[in-house]
Amino acid sequence: MPELQIKFDDGASYERMMGTWSRLVGEGFLGWVNLPSGLRCIDIGCGNGAFTELLVERCAPVEVQGVDPSAGQLVFARERHKANVAKFQQGDAMALPFGDSQFDAATMALVIFFVPEPAKGVAEMARVVRPGGTVAAYAWDMLGGGFPLEPIRAELRDMGIALLNPPSVGASRITAMRDLWTQAGLDDVETTQIAAQRTFANFDDFWAVSILGSSLSPTIASMSPDDIEQLKSRVRAKLPTDASGRITYSARANAVKGGVPK
Numbered sequence: 001m002p003e004l005q006i007k008f009d010d011g012a013s014y015e016r017m018m019g020t021w022s023r024l025v026g027e028g029f030l031g032w033v034n035l036p037s038g039l040r041c042i043d044i045g046c047g048n049g050a051f052t053e054l055l056v057e058r059c060a061p062v063e064v065q066g067v068d069p070s071a072g073q074l075v076f077a078r079e080r081h082k083a084n085v086a087k088f089q090q091g092d093a094m095a096l097p098f099g100d101s102q103f104d105a106a107t108m109a110l111v112i113f114f115v116p117e118p119a120k121g122v123a124e125m126a127r128v129v130r131p132g133g134t135v136a137a138y139a140w141d142m143l144g145g146g147f148p149l150e151p152i153r154a155e156l157r158d159m160g161i162a163l164l165n166p167p168s169v170g171a172s173r174i175t176a177m178r179d180l181w182t183q184a185g186l187d188d189v190e191t192t193q194i195a196a197q198r199t200f201a202n203f204d205d206f207w208a209v210s211i212l213g214s215s216l217s218p219t220i221a222s223m224s225p226d227d228i229e230q231l232k233s234r235v236r237a238k239l240p241t242d243a244s245g246r247i248t249y250s251a252r253a254n255a256v257k258g259g260v261p262k
Helices: 011-033 050-059 071-080 118-128 150-158 174-183 203-211 217-221 225-238
Strands: 040-044 063-068 086-090 103-109 129-140 187-200 247-259
Touching (some): 063 071, 103 118, 118 129
Antiparallel strands (some): 129 247
16 A cells, blocks of 8 residues: 655645635734735745735735745646736745845745755745845644644544654644744744634535645545544534534644844
8 A cells, every 4th residue: 555645736625724724824923923015025835825825915025936846736826826926936945946145034834844854944944035034934733732633633543543744743843943943043033822713614514625635635535434434423523513503613823933143
């Protein structure tokens, strides 16, 4: 049996699940980072452009370069972006295709735990940002139970089913993020936690959105029909549901920011 891997290539499917969550927590993140308008920005691991678009809307940059390894995600990002501010290209977070000090700010949304060598990724962010510029990121608090898919993952664990984790899941800890920024030589390093809440029309809506294009897709696809039905029953019983069947719950991300030394 081939080894299961987490991959995101379908921008539209990703949008329904993680794109929406990313924008919800991204609002709080950008409010905390508080970037001024008119900056040159790079969004590393931009995916389908969900956070990139939010960055353009909220911060009015003069330039945004979005970088991601997935060609499929970038197709969606280019199609959604209408303001002609952001440009998108394939690239590696550990070897960014830009010169030194080219940007005023670098962001990384829900990506640090996918970077095989997180320290190298942070070093690259700092390299392409000018002295005095901002380097900031947020990541789901996966090991602390803040991941939006935690309601399903918790039941999978209880059923004894192995979970797929990003290769650098430990980098999502708030202490690890602070250490990465500090060890990269960034100044005035700060961290915070950001919560976001989302409502689904009913359980079927929650289930369809949570499975389609998410990191759980390979695991669910490998399960037997009986095990899937058992999983759904267990998850349904644990989720908070109101009188009309709507499901509302929160997720939580860890965030970090710092400045490139002047």
